[in-house]
Amino acid sequence: MIFENMGFYFREALLSFRRSALMSMATILSITTILIIVGVFLLISINSSLFLKNLESQLEIVIYLEDNISKAELNNLKDNITSIGGIKEVKFVSKEEAYQRLLKNLGEQKDILSAIEVNPLPASFEIQVKDPKLIEQIANQIAEFKKVEEVEYGQEIAEKLLNFTYIFRRAGMLVLALLVFASILIISNIIKITVYARRNEIEIMSLAGATSWFIKWPFIIEGFLQGFISAILSIIILYNLYFFATNKVHQVIPFLPLVVDNMDLLPIGIAIVLLGSFVGILGSMFSVGKYLDV
Amino acid sequence: MIRMFHVHKNYPNKIQALRDINIHIKKGEFVFLIGPTGAGKSTFLKLVYRGIVPTKGQVIVDGINIARLKPGYIPYLRRNIGIVFQDFKLLYDRTVYENISFGLKAIGATNFEIRQQVKKVLNLVGLEHKKKTKPHLLSGGEQQKLCIARAIANEPLILLTDEPTGNLDPSTSWEIMKLLFHINIRGTTIIMASHDKLMIDKAKKRVVRLERGRIIEDTQRGIY
Ligand SMILES: Nc1ncnc2c1ncn2[C@@H]1O[C@H](COP(=O)(O)OP(=O)(O)O)[C@@H](O)[C@H]1O
Ligand SMILES: [Mg+2]
Numbered sequence: 001m002i003f004e005n006m007g008f009y010f011r012e013a014l015l016s017f018r019r020s021a022l023m024s025m026a027t028i029l030s031i032t033t034i035l036i037i038v039g040v041f042l043l044i045s046i047n048s049s050l051f052l053k054n055l056e057s058q059l060e061i062v063i064y065l066e067d068n069i070s071k072a073e074l075n076n077l078k079d080n081i082t083s084i085g086g087i088k089e090v091k092f093v094s095k096e097e098a099y100q101r102l103l104k105n106l107g108e109q110k111d112i113l114s115a116i117e118v119n120p121l122p123a124s125f126e127i128q129v130k131d132p133k134l135i136e137q138i139a140n141q142i143a144e145f146k147k148v149e150e151v152e153y154g155q156e157i158a159e160k161l162l163n164f165t166y167i168f169r170r171a172g173m174l175v176l177a178l179l180v181f182a183s184i185l186i187i188s189n190i191i192k193i194t195v196y197a198r199r200n201e202i203e204i205m206s207l208a209g210a211t212s213w214f215i216k217w218p219f220i221i222e223g224f225l226q227g228f229i230s231a232i233l234s235i236i237i238l239y240n241l242y243f244f245a246t247n248k249v250h251q252v253i254p255f256l257p258l259v260v261d262n263m264d265l266l267p268i269g270i271a272i273v274l275l276g277s278f279v280g281i282l283g284s285m286f287s288v289g290k291y292l293d294v
Numbered sequence: 295m296i297r298m299f300h301v302h303k304n305y306p307n308k309i310q311a312l313r314d315i316n317i318h319i320k321k322g323e324f325v326f327l328i329g330p331t332g333a334g335k336s337t338f339l340k341l342v343y344r345g346i347v348p349t350k351g352q353v354i355v356d357g358i359n360i361a362r363l364k365p366g367y368i369p370y371l372r373r374n375i376g377i378v379f380q381d382f383k384l385l386y387d388r389t390v391y392e393n394i395s396f397g398l399k400a401i402g403a404t405n406f407e408i409r410q411q412v413k414k415v416l417n418l419v420g421l422e423h424k425k426k427t428k429p430h431l432l433s434g435g436e437q438q439k440l441c442i443a444r445a446i447a448n449e450p451l452i453l454l455t456d457e458p459t460g461n462l463d464p465s466t467s468w469e470i471m472k473l474l475f476h477i478n479i480r481g482t483t484i485i486m487a488s489h490d491k492l493m494i495d496k497a498k499k500r501v502v503r504l505e506r507g508r509i510i511e512d513t514q515r516g517i518y
Contacts, residue, residue, distance in 0.1 A: 008399070201396070203383065204383055204385065204396065204400075205397070206369075207372060207377055208373075208396075208397035208448075209371075209372035209375075209400070209401045209448075210400035210401055211369045212365075214400065214402070215400070
């Protein structure tokens with residue numbers, strides 16, 4: 001039954017698109033605007049998320065070793081550290097390397113060091129963890145190992161940063177939820193207007209003895225088309241605006257991490273298409289339902 | 295064809311539009327439903343096509359109890375009932391032809407059936423030559439004829455008409471009446487709500503008189 005009539009439904013949907021071209025265009029433009037706003041927010045949030053991740057990944061644990069550590073003990077210690085879960089990278093910095101780094105950092109002022117005869121700097125491990133939240137726990141665990149002089153991980157900064165990123169992410173999610181909710185309301189109301197304009201036809205069909213699905217299908221298809229076309233339009237506009245904007249930003253701040261990979265942007269496109277099409281379909285279905293009980 | 299047993303209809307604003315209605319309308323009858331404005335005529339017709347359900351009592355249409363009818367079956371009840379509304383309910387952005395074909399499409403008629411039926415009913419009401427006209431260019435009488443043509447296009451068992459001669463001059467009204475008699479003679483049961491004294495007296499059909507929601511008279515070959 002449904003598939004037999006699909007041709008009719010599509011023809012009716014397209015017909016009504018043509019019949020009220022101005023109305024359809026206004027509808028599509030309105031929905032496109034809403035979807036662009038959602039899209040801009042999504043782009044901002046994936047970029048902030050990347051930025052936060054970058055910040056977090058700069059957190060590391062530095063372990064200063066006792067000077068009398070033997071080669072065997074060193075290897076043993078390294079094995080012990082890597083066997084802790086959640087370690088991303090362990091890098092050994094020897095006494096000599098530490099000295100060279102200091103020289104480099106001092107630059108012009110490196111003469112200060114000439115007064116000192118022995119290298120006072122300890123060897124160290126620099127450790128990056130997979131999940132910054134585990135940094136304290138891992139640091140405490142390492143502090144227990146033998147030949148470890150001192151463990152440092154910028155405790156206060158780490159705590160503050162993690163607190164900040166936590167709140168920022170939660171707030172972002174809340175705003176996103178509200179925005180999606182609002183956009184669903186607005187889009188379904190826009191669709192409601194297009195259905196309202198055709199309430200007479202709905203009433204006449206119902207009184208003539210059309211089944212409710214027969215009446216609903218053309219509207220569902222029309223709602224889907226309006227949502228889908230709006231989604232595609234807003235993606236095209238967003239895509240161009242976004243690359244224009246990221247280029248401009250990179251001209252000013254070249255090393256700012258920005259999401260520019262198409263594959264990373266794809267989920268946003270999919271989200272917009274789903275939002276547009278689903279709300280289009282559901283919005284028209286519910287609106288028609290209202291005028292059906294004559 | 296239509297039976298009502300102790301039917302009451304109250305609207306949400308506590309208006310008792312119909313009170314204790316009992317009636318039997320047989321297949322092929324022509325019945326005038328008369329009474330002043332607000333007597334409950336339109337409400338009576340709405341009950342028949344299940345635009346509303348009774349507050350109390352039973353309405354049986356073609357053997358079906360409309361209050362117990364599941365929503366999914368309402369369309370099939372309505373395919374047996376043609377309705378001519380007081381306010382026409384025409385689609386003014388479609389042609390005469392399309393106004394009729396629209397309803398037929400809505401119940402899944404084939405293109406062949408649609409062409410046949412539209413031609414037939416347009417001939418019957420005498421609007422064949424205006425099939426490409428939009429309704430707002432038709433006279434009141436022609437619009438009424440279009441409504442009738444649309445209502446009978448799928449050959450229903452019952453035709454309900456709500457004050458079809460309300461705003462027409464006597465000669466056009468009589469034309470409409472003759473059209474309805476013609477449809478009635480072909481076997482369609484017709485209920486016509488009206489307070490058009492002239493037409494009712496001339497027609498000499500069964501008259502059911504409503505007053506403040508009650509039937510106060512039911513006469514074969516009655517007058518207003
Ligand atoms: N949908 C409705 N809601 C509330 N009251 C209504 C509604 N329809 C009709 N009525 C009231 O019910 C009574 C009967 O109305 P109606 O059946 O339209 O009478 P008639 O068609 O004889 O003029 C009137 O008092 C009218 O105001
Ligand atoms: Mg009335």
